[in-house]
Amino acid sequence: MLNQFFTDPISLSVAQALVAVFMAIGMMLIASWAGIHLEKEILIALVRGLVQVVAVGAILLYVFQGPTLIGFAILAGMMLLAAKTAEKRARGLPDAFRVGLYGIGVGAGSIIALMTWAGVIDTKLTVLIPIGSMIIANSMNATSLALDRFQGEVRTHVGHIETALALGAPPKTAIRPYAQAAVRASLIPRIDSLRSLGIVWIPGVMAGMLLGGSHPVHAALYQFVVMAMILAVSGLTSLITTLIIARRIFTPAEQLAIGPGE
Amino acid sequence: MTHLNDAPSPRLEARNLTRKVDGKPIVDRVSIKVFPAEVLAVVGPSGAGKSSLLRLINRLDEPTDGVVFLDGRDYRELPPRELRRKVGMIMQMPYLFPGAVAENIRFGPRQRGEDLSDDEIERLLARVNLPGFSHRDVSRLSGGEAQRVAIARALANNPEALLLDEPTSALDEEAKAAVEALLAEIIREEGLTCVWVTHDLAQAARMGDRVALMEAGRLLRVGAPEEVLNA
Ligand SMILES: Nc1ncnc2c1ncn2[C@@H]1O[C@H](COP(=O)(O)OP(=O)(O)O)[C@@H](O)[C@H]1O
Numbered sequence: 001m002l003n004q005f006f007t008d009p010i011s012l013s014v015a016q017a018l019v020a021v022f023m024a025i026g027m028m029l030i031a032s033w034a035g036i037h038l039e040k041e042i043l044i045a046l047v048r049g050l051v052q053v054v055a056v057g058a059i060l061l062y063v064f065q066g067p068t069l070i071g072f073a074i075l076a077g078m079m080l081l082a083a084k085t086a087e088k089r090a091r092g093l094p095d096a097f098r099v100g101l102y103g104i105g106v107g108a109g110s111i112i113a114l115m116t117w118a119g120v121i122d123t124k125l126t127v128l129i130p131i132g133s134m135i136i137a138n139s140m141n142a143t144s145l146a147l148d149r150f151q152g153e154v155r156t157h158v159g160h161i162e163t164a165l166a167l168g169a170p171p172k173t174a175i176r177p178y179a180q181a182a183v184r185a186s187l188i189p190r191i192d193s194l195r196s197l198g199i200v201w202i203p204g205v206m207a208g209m210l211l212g213g214s215h216p217v218h219a220a221l222y223q224f225v226v227m228a229m230i231l232a233v234s235g236l237t238s239l240i241t242t243l244i245i246a247r248r249i250f251t252p253a254e255q256l257a258i259g260p261g262e
Numbered sequence: 263m264t265h266l267n268d269a270p271s272p273r274l275e276a277r278n279l280t281r282k283v284d285g286k287p288i289v290d291r292v293s294i295k296v297f298p299a300e301v302l303a304v305v306g307p308s309g310a311g312k313s314s315l316l317r318l319i320n321r322l323d324e325p326t327d328g329v330v331f332l333d334g335r336d337y338r339e340l341p342p343r344e345l346r347r348k349v350g351m352i353m354q355m356p357y358l359f360p361g362a363v364a365e366n367i368r369f370g371p372r373q374r375g376e377d378l379s380d381d382e383i384e385r386l387l388a389r390v391n392l393p394g395f396s397h398r399d400v401s402r403l404s405g406g407e408a409q410r411v412a413i414a415r416a417l418a419n420n421p422e423a424l425l426l427d428e429p430t431s432a433l434d435e436e437a438k439a440a441v442e443a444l445l446a447e448i449i450r451e452e453g454l455t456c457v458w459v460t461h462d463l464a465q466a467a468r469m470g471d472r473v474a475l476m477e478a479g480r481l482l483r484v485g486a487p488e489e490v491l492n493a
């Protein structure tokens with residue numbers, strides 16, 4: 001219906017956004033009639049979301065005209081932010097920002113480089129940036145999950161770890177079961193989502209390609225490729241992060257440097 | 263220690279051993295000698311620093327000051343793993359690794375590339391009165407059985423000295439007496455040098471050749487059990 005009135009794509013998008021806003025406000029009015037008063041939060045969220053996403057669109061408009069190198073610079077910046085975010089999950093683990101940055105940098109960096117080199121990811125910025133950022137986001141998520149689980153496992157097994165040390169085991173033997181549990185925990189959600197791919201959900205990349213008019217089988221295959229990359233990057237990142245952090249929690253004299261508390 | 267004039271050299275010696283956490287000493291300038299085949303019982307109120315002292319002796323914690331000598335040798339000259347192989351530890355909780363009893367017994371020797379035979383495992387289990395327990399899953403053991411597996415696991419390393427941190431205090435009355443008697447027998451037969459921490463003064467009197475009293479990180483008194491405990 002709208003496309004009968006608005007012929008140029010920008011006006012059409014603005015009109016669509018307005019319709020969506022009216023729909024959300026309608027929901028808000030029904031909710032407030034039912035005694036659920038979230039007017040302020042909903043209005044602020046709508047305005048914020050709209051401004052932010054349009055700003056990103058505007059930046060991308062500008063960036064997409066630049067050289068490929070800009071894409072890699074942006075991805076590097078995202079990796080820094082991702083490491084900063086993952087650090088919050090480490091709760092008292094030593095040097096977690098740097099460890100997370102190594103994990104994400106090497107994990108996501110090598111997968112992006114390899115897939116770009118192999119031609120699975122196009123160096124066109126319109127592909128490199130969204131797919132690259134998705135890989136980084138998943139790498140960050142894997143790091144957070146691994147660090148969170150690792151610190152939890154270590155704190156609840158201080159007695160076992162120190163018993164192993166007291167029996168003459170090297171730190172890497174003493175920590176192995178807990179490091180393995182952390183890597184496994186970070187991979188399980190990825191394996192689950194790969195297994196239920198297409199049945200329980202049609203994820204973002206495929207949905208986007210379908211909306212953009214791609215051949216459904218082509219869109220489906222590329223979605224599978226993306227999910228496999230996410231699985232690979234998650235495993236690689238959490239392995240690297242966990243291996244490094246598992247060394248850092250021991251002193252040179254092979255003492256466990258963190259306690260059950262904190 | 264029959265002839266005082268040929269005084270033996272100590273197996274373990276702590277000299278000025280100190281550990282501060284956030285500037286506060288939890289073990290404060292402790293100096294003590296433990297002679298071969300001697301049992302030193304350490305008593306003192308909760309929070310006195312008894313566990314902290316033991317953890318310094320096998321270097322699970324790093325001293326802020328002071329040093330330990332093992333057979334006259336500065337313990338920092340030994341790789342920590344070798345030190346810990348020689349100075350075994352029994353804690354209040356057994357902390358068994360999940361799986362079969364036999365795997366727990368094998369753990370220490372395996373770290374040095376030694377694989378205990380089934381016969382050796384059976385001999386160690388018989389030593390702690392658990393014959394035939396080799397294939398039991400550790401999750402199905404009673405508290406006393408689990409602690410005896412922990413003892414066999416420590417003995418599998420052929421330690422020269424044993425640090426015991428309230429080894430019977432998490433057990434029920436019956437198991438407590440049985441495990442104490444078992445440890446007494448093993449210590450005597452193997453001639454193990456021991457530092458045995460306990461809050462049970464009667465146990466200290468039974469087990470200790472000498473008794474040391476700790477309070478607030480300091481070693482207040484060391485001597486014959488009746489001297490220290492009746493003072
Ligand atoms: N890692 C640690 N960090 C801070 N304080 C500690 C630590 N370990 C022990 N302490 C403190 O040191 C004191 C001695 O503890 P501990 O050696 O366990 O005493 P005990 O075994 O005699 O009951 C206590 O006040 C305890 O709170």
Ligand SMILES: [Mg+2]
Binds near residue numbers: 314
């Ligand atoms: Mg204690």
